[in-house]
Amino acid sequence: MTSPAPAHPDLYLVDGSGFIFRAFHALPPMTRGDGVPVNAVYGFSNMIYKLLTDFAAAQVAVIFDAKEETFRNKIYPDYKANRDAPPEELVPQFALIRESVHAFCLPCLELEGFEADDLIATYAKQAKARGQKVVIVSSDKDLMQLVGDGVTMWDPIKARSIAEPEVFEKFGVTPDKVVDVQALAGDSVDNVPGVPGIGIKTAAQLINEYGDLETLLARAGEIKQPKRRESLIEHAEKARVSKLLVKLDEAVPVTTPIDELRPREPDSSKLTAYLAKMEFKTLLNRVTTRLREEGQVVEHPDLPVETAAAAARALDPTPEAPVEARYELVQDLPALQRWIARAQRVGVVAFDTETDSLTPCVCGIVGVSLAVAPGEACYIPLCHVNPDAGGLDLDQAAKPQQISLDEFKTAIGPLLTDPSVLKIAHNGKFDLQVLQCLGLDVTPIDDTMLMSYALDGGSHGHGMDELASIHLGLKTTTFAEVCGSGKAQITFDRVPLDRALAYAAEDADVTLRLWQLFKQRLLADHMTTLYETIDRPLLRVVAGMESAGILIDRNALAKMGQKFGERMVQLEAEVQKLAGRPFNLGSPKQLGEVLFDELKLEGGRKLKSGAWTTDASVLDEIEDSHPIIPAIQSWRQLAKLKATYTDALQEEIQQKTGRVHTSYALAATSTGRLSSTEPNLQNIPIRTEEGRQIRTAFIAGPGNVLLSVDYSQIELRIVADIANIQALRDAFTNGDDIHALTASQVFGVPMADMTKDIRARAKAINFGIIYGISAFGLARQLGIPQSEASAYIKAYLERFSELRDYMEETKSFARKHGYVLTLLGRKCHVAGINEKNPARRSFAERQAINGRIQGTAADIMRRAMRNVSRALQRAGSPAQMLLQVHDELVFEVPETHAEATAAIVRTEMERAATLGVPLVAEAGWGKSWADAH
DNA sequence: GTGCTCACG
DNA sequence: GACGTACGTGAGCACT
Numbered sequence A: 001m002t003s004p005a006p007a008h009p010d011l012y013l014v015d016g017s018g019f020i021f022r023a024f025h026a027l028p029p030m031t032r033g034d035g036v037p038v039n040a041v042y043g044f045s046n047m048i049y050k051l052l053t054d055f056a057a058a059q060v061a062v063i064f065d066a067k068e069e070t071f072r073n074k075i076y077p078d079y080k081a082n083r084d085a086p087p088e089e090l091v092p093q094f095a096l097i098r099e100s101v102h103a104f105c106l107p108c109l110e111l112e113g114f115e116a117d118d119l120i121a122t123y124a125k126q127a128k129a130r131g132q133k134v135v136i137v138s139s140d141k142d143l144m145q146l147v148g149d150g151v152t153m154w155d156p157i158k159a160r161s162i163a164e165p166e167v168f169e170k171f172g173v174t175p176d177k178v179v180d181v182q183a184l185a186g187d188s189v190d191n192v193p194g195v196p197g198i199g200i201k202t203a204a205q206l207i208n209e210y211g212d213l214e215t216l217l218a219r220a221g222e223i224k225q226p227k228r229r230e231s232l233i234e235h236a237e238k239a240r241v242s243k244l245l246v247k248l249d250e251a252v253p254v255t256t257p258i259d260e261l262r263p264r265e266p267d268s269s270k271l272t273a274y275l276a277k278m279e280f281k282t283l284l285n286r287v288t289t290r291l292r293e294e295g296q297v298v299e300h301p302d303l304p305v306e307t308a309a310a311a312a313r314a315l316d317p318t319p320e321a322p323v324e325a326r327y328e329l330v331q332d333l334p335a336l337q338r339w340i341a342r343a344q345r346v347g348v349v350a351f352d353t354e355t356d357s358l359t360p361c362v363c364g365i366v367g368v369s370l371a372v373a374p375g376e377a378c379y380i381p382l383c384h385v386n387p388d389a390g391g392l393d394l395d396q397a398a399k400p401q402q403i404s405l406d407e408f409k410t411a412i413g414p415l416l417t418d419p420s421v422l423k424i425a426h427n428g429k430f431d432l433q434v435l436q437c438l439g440l441d442v443t444p445i446d447d448t449m450l451m452s453y454a455l456d457g458g459s460h461g462h463g464m465d466e467l468a469s470i471h472l473g474l475k476t477t478t479f480a481e482v483c484g485s486g487k488a489q490i491t492f493d494r495v496p497l498d499r500a501l502a503y504a505a506e507d508a509d510v511t512l513r514l515w516q517l518f519k520q521r522l523l524a525d526h527m528t529t530l531y532e533t534i535d536r537p538l539l540r541v542v543a544g545m546e547s548a549g550i551l552i553d554r555n556a557l558a559k560m561g562q563k564f565g566e567r568m569v570q571l572e573a574e575v576q577k578l579a580g581r582p583f584n585l586g587s588p589k590q591l592g593e594v595l596f597d598e599l600k601l602e603g604g605r606k607l608k609s610g611a612w613t614t615d616a617s618v619l620d621e622i623e624d625s626h627p628i629i630p631a632i633q634s635w636r637q638l639a640k641l642k643a644t645y646t647d648a649l650q651e652e653i654q655q656k657t658g659r660v661h662t663s664y665a666l667a668a669t670s671t672g673r674l675s676s677t678e679p680n681l682q683n684i685p686i687r688t689e690e691g692r693q694i695r696t697a698f699i700a701g702p703g704n705v706l707l708s709v710d711y712s713q714i715e716l717r718i719v720a721d722i723a724n725i726q727a728l729r730d731a732f733t734n735g736d737d738i739h740a741l742t743a744s745q746v747f748g749v750p751m752a753d754m755t756k757d758i759r760a761r762a763k764a765i766n767f768g769i770i771y772g773i774s775a776f777g778l779a780r781q782l783g784i785p786q787s788e789a790s791a792y793i794k795a796y797l798e799r800f801s802e803l804r805d806y807m808e809e810t811k812s813f814a815r816k817h818g819y820v821l822t823l824l825g826r827k828c829h830v831a832g833i834n835e836k837n838p839a840r841r842s843f844a845e846r847q848a849i850n851g852r853i854q855g856t857a858a859d860i861m862r863r864a865m866r867n868v869s870r871a872l873q874r875a876g877s878p879a880q881m882l883l884q885v886h887d888e889l890v891f892e893v894p895e896t897h898a899e900a901t902a903a904i905v906r907t908e909m910e911r912a913a914t915l916g917v918p919l920v921a922e923a924g925w926g927k928s929w930a931d932a933h
Numbered sequence B: 001g002t003g004c005t006c007a008c009g
Numbered sequence C: 001g002a003c004g005t006a007c008g009t010g011a012g013c014a015c016t
Helices: A016-026 A039-053 A071-075 A091-103 A116-129 A141-146 A164-171 A175-185 A200-210 A213-218 A226-234 A236-246 A268-278 A281-293 A305-315 A333-346 A405-417 A428-437 A448-456 A464-472 A479-483 A497-524 A528-548 A554-579 A588-598 A616-621 A628-651 A689-697 A714-722 A726-734 A738-747 A756-771 A775-782 A786-799 A802-817 A838-874 A895-910
Strands: A011-015 A059-063 A134-137 A151-155 A160-162 A326-329 A348-355 A365-373 A376-381 A422-425 A445-447 A550-552 A663-665 A675-677 A704-711 A819-821 A827-829 A880-884 A888-894 A921-926
Touching: A011 A016, A011 A039, A011 A116, A016 A039, A016 A059, A016 A091, A016 A116, A039 A059, A039 A091, A039 A268, A039 A281, A059 A116, A071 A236, A091 A268, A116 A134, A116 A141, A141 A151, A141 A164, A141 A175, A160 A164, A164 A175, A175 A200, A175 A213, A175 A236, A200 A213, A213 A236, A226 A236, A268 A281, A326 A497, A333 A348, A333 A365, A333 A376, A333 A405, A348 A428, A348 A497, A365 A405, A365 A497, A376 A497, A422 A428, A422 A497, A428 A445, A428 A528, A445 A448, A445 A528, A448 A464, A448 A497, A448 A528, A448 A827, A464 A497, A479 A497, A497 A528, A528 A663, A528 A838, A528 A880, A550 A888, A554 A628, A554 A689, A616 A628, A628 A689, A704 A838, A704 A895, A714 A726, A714 A756, A714 A802, A714 A838, A726 A738, A738 A756, A738 A786, A756 A775, A756 A786, A756 A838, A775 A786, A786 A802, A802 A819, A802 A838, A819 A838, A827 A838, A838 A880, A838 A888, A838 A895, A888 A895, A895 A921
Parallel strands: A011 A059, A011 A134, A134 A151, A326 A376, A348 A422, A422 A445
Antiparallel strands: A151 A160, A348 A365, A365 A376, A663 A675, A704 A888, A704 A921, A819 A827, A880 A888
C-alpha cells in the first residue's frame, strides 16, 4: 500500500464492472489448473480481501452493470456503441467474479436499465443524507462527479485515493462541474458526442469562465475564437444530450434499500472452499492463517493436484526433455468421452479436422484429432472407408470401426462451445467452416497460424510443417507422405487408420506445442493486442465471407467467352498472315523470334534468359512500327480474359451452392494484406472496357444488390499522415484533387492551366512515392528519360520536404531492426536491408518504405472489416460481406437495405483509424459488380 | 518446376 | 560508383 487508507469511512461501494475490465488488462494472463482464465477474478478477490482487512471496511457492497441496455440508449442510441465485445478470456470470468462476491458474503447489486455508476450515485446520495461517509472503489472518471461532501474514491489498481484535488487535476474544475466539462468534451470511449473541437482543457476553461453549461451555451455568441464559437452554437444540442448521458442518476429505484446493506457476516468455510476451487493458493493461505489467528478452527482445503499437474504440462512452453508422443485411436464413444472430459479439465484443447478435399464448403469430414498436452493426442476416425476397397465399394462391413457422425456431434458439441475451454487450431478458418457445415460452432478459438503471422509475418511461411521445423525442430509427416501426390493421390478417408492416427494426432499435438510457444511470445513481443483485436476476430468474419460465396452468371460468362474466342480466331489468322508463317501466338519465345528476328522490328529488349521480351510495355513502344502489333495486343488481351476469367471462373462455380467460394489467405503476404486464391477474386479486370464486362457476371441474388464500398486514396492519405507532409495533409483536409495539386506544386503549373497529361504524370509520381520511388522506375513508367524523372523527384522532395525525412527514418529503422512497423504495430520484415550489393539493398529499402504504407492500409482494412461486421450484426442487418479487394469491400444485400447498409459500412470504414487526414469511403450498388461502381 | 506475362490494388 | 529496379499479390501457359 503506497498511501494511507482513508480513515474508517462507513460505506464502501465497489464498482465491480469497472474493476473487471481494468484488472483483466492490468494483470498478466493467469489460468486455473483446468485452463479457465482467472486473472481478473484473482485481482478482484485480492482487492476485496484487502478492503476487508487492510481497510477494515465494515460495510461493503459490490455493484455491477446489468447486461441489458440502459436508459442512456433511449436518449442516444449510439451510447457505448463503439465498445468492443469483451475478450474471449474475460467472458467466463464475469460469473466467477459474482461467485467471489457471494463467497465473501457481500451484497451483490445490479439493476436492469441502469449502469453500476447510477446505483453507486444513488446509494452515495442516500448515505450522505444520513451523514454516512462513502468510499467509491473505482478509478472510473465518470464517477468523479460524485466526489466531495463526505464522498471520496479509491483507485484499487493504482492504490491511490481520489478527492477534490485529484478531480481538479483531471478535469480542471471542481467535482460539481465535472459533468459540464464532460458534456462539452465528450468521450470517445463511451461514444458521448460532446462538442467537436473541444477537449477537456478548453471545456474546463470555458466552464470556469461562464460558470455552467447552460450559461455558456446561452452566451456562446460572446466567444472570441470564431471556430469555437460556431461549433458551440451549432452543437449546443449535442452538448445537452451529452450532459444527460454523463450525469449519473441519483434516484435509481433500488431494490435493496440502503438499510439492508448490513455489515457482513462472514462464512469462512464458504470463502475457503471458493478460494480452493479457484486455486488461489497464496490468498487461501493468508485467509486461513488469519482465521486461525482469530481463533477459528479451519480446514485447509486441498487443491486438485492431478488437474494442476495436467494443466502445468498443457501450459508449460518449455518441457525439459523431448516429449514422447502417445497417440490413441478413438473408435468408441466411451473413449471419446474420456478425451472430452480431459479437455474440459485442462481447459485447453488443440484440434484438427481431416477432410476429403480442401474446399471447406463442399468437403466431407473424415476425422478429428485432439491434443490436451504435448505428446498426448488422439485421432477420431468418422468417415473412413476400407483402404483396399475399390472406389464403388459400398459394403458397410468393409468399413473400419468408428464412431457415427451423429454420436460424435452430440458428444463434442458442448466442448466446442464451452466458454471455459479454449480450442486451438492451425488455420482455424478452415476447420470453422467444415464444422459449421455440420451445424457445430467453435468458440472461443485461437489460431496458431495467425499467432505466428502476428509474430513473424514476412520472415517465413506459416504452414504447420514449416513452423514445426523452425520452432520445435520436428520433422512432421506431410500430407503427401500419407496420401501420395499427383495422380496417385488418395483422399484421406482411404488412409489406413494407423497411418491416419500418426499423421492427424501429430497435427493436433504440434498445434498445441506451437500455441504454448506463441502465447508467451505474443506477450513478450507486445503483439498480443494486434493478434487479439485484429487478426483473431477476423477469422470468423472471413470464414463467413468464404462460406457465403458470390453468385456468378454462368451463361453470361459462356457467351462472353464464345465472343472472345471468335474474335481471337480472326486475330490469329491476321497475325499469322502478317508474320508470313503459322506459329503459336501464345508462346512468348516464338513471338519474340517472329517480331525481332524475322520481321526485324526495332526496339526489342532481351530477358536475362537471352530470349526476347514481348511484354505489354515493349509492344506499346513499338505499336506504330508494324500493323501486326495492334493485332497481337488485342489477341493477348482476349486470350487473358478468356482463359483466366470467362473459362476458368465457370469451373469454380460449386455445384452444391451454385456460387463461387474464394479462399482468403490471412497469413500469406509480407505486408498484412489478404490474398485470394482458387479463384483469385482480387484481380478481376476493371481497367479496360472489355475486361470490365467480366464484372457484369458477378451478380446479386433475386431481390438483392451488390454493394461496393471503397477507400478513396487510402495509401496516399497514409503517406500524408505518417510523413506529416503539411501540403498534402491540407489538400486532403480540404478535399482537393490530390494529383492536380501535386502537378501544380512539382511542375509549377497553376491549377487553372492543368491538363490531363500533366495530372497523369503527377499521379504516376504519387504512386512512385508509395512504392519507394526511383528515377529508373518512374522513367520507365512514364516513358521519359531517367534524367527527367530525376528532376521530377528532386522537385517533389523540395516541395514536400517532409517526405525525405520520412524515407530516411524508415530506412534507418529497418536497418536497425530488420523490419518496419505499421500503424497498428504489425511488424513487416524486410530481408537484405544491410546487404552490400546495392541492388538488393535498394530493393529492401523500397520494400521498407512501401511496407509501412501498404501495411498500414492493410491494418486499417482489417480493423474496418471487424468493425463493419460487428456493426451490421448489431444493426440486425441482412447484409452479407462477400469480397475484400484491399481497399474495397463487397456486400450482398436486399435492395431495400442497400442505402442503410452503405451508410453503416462507410461510417465504420471511415472511423477505422484516426489519421491526421480524413479517411473517405465511397459506396455504390447495383445488380452486378460492374453496376456497383 | 521455372519463367514469362498479365490481371488487380 | 557499384547494381538492376518501381510495391504487393495469383493464375495460366509454354517449355524444360
